[in-house]
Structures are given as structure tokens and as C-alpha cells.
Amino acid sequence: MAEPEPEARHQAHTFTLPDQSGAVPTSAEARAKRRIAALEEELEMIKQDRGTKQRKTTFYVAQGRAIRRMVVLYTNLEDLITENDRRYEEQESTREQDRLQYGYILLAQVLPWLHERLAELDIDDCEDMRKKLKRGADAARGDDTSTLKDLSRCLAQLKTFTRPSYLAEWDWGNNRVKVGIRERTSDYIVSENSWPLFLYEGYKINGDNLEQGLFMSKILVQAFKAVFTSPSSAKEADRDGDGADVLENNRRARRQLNQVKVKTCVASIINMRKVTPRSLAYVVCQVRFALSSVSSWRTVDGDFDYEVFWNNVVDFFEDVPGPVAQRRVTKLLEWWTRKIFRKNHREDLTPEVVSQMSVTALAEQRKALEDAAFDSD
Numbered sequence: 059m060a061e062p063e064p065e066a067r068h069q070a071h072t073f074t075l076p077d078q079s080g081a082v083p084t085s086a087e088a089r090a091k092r093r094i095a096a097l098e099e100e101l102e103m104i105k106q107d108r109g110t111k112q113r114k115t116t117f118y119v120a121q122g123r124a125i126r127r128m129v130v131l132y133t134n135l136e137d138l139i140t141e142n143d144r145r146y147e148e149q150e151s152t153r154e155q156d157r158l159q160y161g162y163i164l165l166a167q168v169l170p171w172l173h174e175r176l177a178e179l180d181i182d183d184c185e186d187m188r189k190k191l192k193r194g195a196d197a198a199r200g201d202d203t204s205t206l207k208d209l210s211r212c213l214a215q216l217k218t219f220t221r222p223s224y225l226a227e228w229d230w231g232n233n234r235v236k237v238g239i240r241e242r243t244s245d246y247i248v249s250e251n252s253w254p255l256f257l258y259e260g261y262k263i264n265g266d267n268l269e270q271g272l273f274m275s276k277i278l279v280q281a282f283k284a285v286f287t288s289p290s291s292a293k294e295a296d297r298d299g300d301g302a303d304v305l306e307n308n309r310r311a312r313r314q315l316n317q318v319k320v321k322t323c324v325a326s327i328i329n330m331r332k333v334t335p336r337s338l339a340y341v342v343c344q345v346r347f348a349l350s351s352v353s354s355w356r357t358v359d360g361d362f363d364y365e366v367f368w369n370n371v372v373d374f375f376e377d378v379p380g381p382v383a384q385r386r387v388t389k390l391l392e393w394w395t396r397k398i399f400r401k402n403h404r405e406d407l408t409p410e411v412v413s414q415m416s417v418t419a420l421a422e423q424r425k426a427l428e429d430a431a432f433d434s435d
Contacts, residue, residue, distance in 0.1 A: 118187055121169055122194025124328045127202070127285070127340050129164045131368045132357065135188050138162040139176065153377060157369065160376060164336065168328065199344075202285050203355055206348035209284050248360065250367035254346060272374075273338065273390060279397050281345045282333070286325045287398065325399075333394035335375030335387075342371050 130138070141158040145151075151159070166173045176184060238245055255261050257278065259271035324330070330337070343364050352359050375391070378384045412418055 114187075115190055118190035119194035119197070122191035123198035123324075124168050125165070125191060125195035126199040127324070128168050128328065128330075128334065128337050130161045130336075131199075131340055131343060132365045133158065133161060135165070135191060138165055153373070157372065157376070161336075164334075200355065202344055203347060205284055205289055206281055206344050209281065209289060209348070248362060250363045250370060256345065256349065257342065269386070273342070273371075274393070278338075278341060278345060281348070282338070282341045282394075282398060285341055285344065286330065286337070287323045331395075331399060333391055333398055335372055335391070338375075338391075338394065339368050339371035343368050 125135070138158055138161050141155055142162040144155075145159060175187070179187065253268065253272060255263065257273055257275055259274035259276075261275060262271070264270045346362075346367070347355065347359075347364070350359060357363065357365050375387050378387055
């Protein structure tokens with residue numbers, strides 16, 4: 059086949075010059091197709107961006123639900139962050155500042171991604187993240203308040219001695235005490251500066267040793283289970299001794315429901331294996347509120363300040379006077395962990411503990427016998 063003449067080839071690819079507007083002439087159909095494609099691409103990017111923002115919101119709100127329960131009941135995240143920054147410039151600190159700093163350390167443990175994220179994000183993104191975390195934190199506190207309010211109505215042991223106004227230092231056999239509280243006299247002020255009777259084992263106190271039985275009441279165990287394992291598991295606190303293993307409970311529930319989706323308990327979600335001072339302080343405040351006649355959460359109820367009360371509970375565990383008191387606190391927390399979790403103690407198998415066990419002891423005995431035989435030869 060003969061090739062087209064040079065002039066024919068040139069005519070087939072003739073470039074149309076722009077008109078006065080400077081635009082190279084093109085068909086309306088082609089322009090519409092390109093515009094539609096551009097709009098579809100833009101819409102897809104908007105959807106992706108919206109989905110990313112929604113996923114971030116869901117993530118932050120869900121993660122924030124652990125903050126009130128495990129770290130701080132009232133303090134803003136900004137105060138924890140500010141205190142951590144202050145430590146780089148100032149060495150001296152007050153008890154309040156130490157409480158804040160330990161709160162930041164716990165926050166970084168509960169949300170291990172947060173410390174690095176705070177350094178990476180700009181100011182606006184950090185503020186947005188903090189607001190969403192706070193939303194989740196406050197929502198969890200509200201949910202737990204509702205749960206325990208409902209639970210307090212059906213717990214069998216809720217008799218007069220579990221009223222929030224019944225305090226450890228008063229003689230409840232004396233009618234003058236009851237009248238003084240009812241009439242709100244200055245001699246009988248119900249405030250955060252007294253330990254309520256419902257905190258004590260058997261709801262009884264030893265006036266010569268106010269620490270005996272403190273934070274060991276049945277209602278506290280039931281409430282802790284209701285918040286961190288499940289409301290139904292609170293019934294297991296009736297048993298004398300160890301509580302049910304949380305992981306085994308979840309597995310049993312899944313088997314019983316035959317592949318029906320089971321809601322994982324809070325303790326499993328946040329990888330909680332031990333009862334901590336601040337999680338216990340959270341439950342103590344929630345129980346006190348549940349037993350009160352107030353219907354909505356507040357910081358101050360009459361003469362009672364919940365924020366200061368939370369601090370008092372936390373300081374009991376974290377601000378001990380010495381090693382003897384620390385051993386008692388450690389023993390109390392171990393009792394709580396047995397009540398709630400029972401089986402999972404592998405993290406307690408430190409090298410020091412393992413060194414005192416029979417496998418290690420036998421290995422050392424065999425080595426000693428071997429050395430003795432070698433020396434005799």
C-alpha cells in the first residue's frame with residue numbers, strides 16, 4: 059500500500075488554533091466527560107476524608123472511655139500534659155502536682171499511643187483529639203452511673219448502714235447522731251473528710267484501727283464487677299473467696315450463645331489484669347453517688363465534694379507514710395485482684411519470685427551436689 063502523501067498526513071493532524079479567548083476548541087461532550095470525572099474524583103476524596111475523620115472520632119471516643127475509670131475522675135487532660143511539661147523545667151512539686159504527674163504516667167500506660175501522638179499533631183488537631191477523648195471519658199462515667207444506680211435498687215444488702223451519710227466515726231446507736239444529720243447541724247457534717255460506713259467489710263468498723271476492713275465491703279466488690287466485668291457478674295460477689303475469671307466468663311458466654319456476638323467486658327477491652335488504686339477510687343465514688351438521692355452527676359453534693367473524696371481515696375494508696383503501710387496497701391490490692399480476676403498472675407512471676415520456687419531450688423541443689431562431688435574427687 060502506498061504511503062499517504064506528506065501533505066495528506068499534515069492535513070490529518072492539523073492543529074486548530076485557539077480562538078480569541080485563548081482556548082483550544084473542544085467539543086461540549088468531551089468537556090462534560092472530563093468535568094464529570096473530576097467531580098467524581100473530588101467526591102471520592104471527600105468520602106474518604108469523611109470516613110477517615112469518622113474513624114478517628116470513633117477511635118478517640120472509644121479510647122477515652124478508659125480515662126475516668128483508670129486515670130482521673132475530674133482532672134482535664136490539659137492539666138496532666140501541662141504538669142508533665144513543667145517537670146522538665148522545675149524539680150520541686152506538691153502532692154497535688156505529684157498526683158497529676160502520676161496521672162499522666164498512667165494515661166500513657168492506658169493509652170500507649172497518646173504521648174507520641176501529642177508530639178506529632180498540630181495544635182488544632184491536638185485540641186480536637188482531646189475533646190473527643192473527653193467525650194468518651196464523660197460518656198463512660200455517665201453509663202457507669204446509670205448502671206450502678208439501677209444496681210443499687212436491687213442489691214439485697216442495701217440497708218440503713220449503707221447510706222452515704224453513715225460515717226465511720228459516729229455511733230449509729232445514738233439517736234442524737236441521726237437527728238443531727240437529718241437536721242444538718244454543724245456537729246454532724248457529712249463531708250468528704252470522713253470514710254462512709256459502706257466502705258468497710260461487714261459495714262462495721264474498729265475505732266482503734268480505722269484501716270481494718272476499709273475498702274473491703276461486699277457492695278464495692280459487686281460494683282467493681284458491674285463496671286469492669288459485667289452487671290451480671292456482680293452476683294458472683296456473693297461467693298466467699300475468689301471471683302470468677304473474666305476471660306473464662308467470656309469464653310463460656312460465647313459457647314452458650316453459639317456464635318452470637320458477645321459484648322467484651324471493659325477489663326478485657328483495656329487489657330486490665332489487676333485492680334489499681336485509681337480504678338478502685340473511681341468505683342468508690344460511683345457507689346457513693348449511686349447510694350445518694352441525687353439523680354445527675356455533680357462534683358459537690360451538699361457538703362460533700364466528690365473530687366476531694368476521690369483524691370482522698372487515691373492518696374490512701376499512693377501517698378503512704380512508709381514501707382509498712384505500703385505492704386498493707388499492696389496486700390489489699392492483691393486481695394482485690396483475686397476477687398475480680400483470680401487466675402491471671404503470670405506478670406507477678408518476677409525473677410525474684412521464680413528464684414524461690416521449687417524448680418529453681420532443685421536446680422541449685424543439683425548443682426551444689428555436683429560441685430560437692432567434684433571437690434571430693
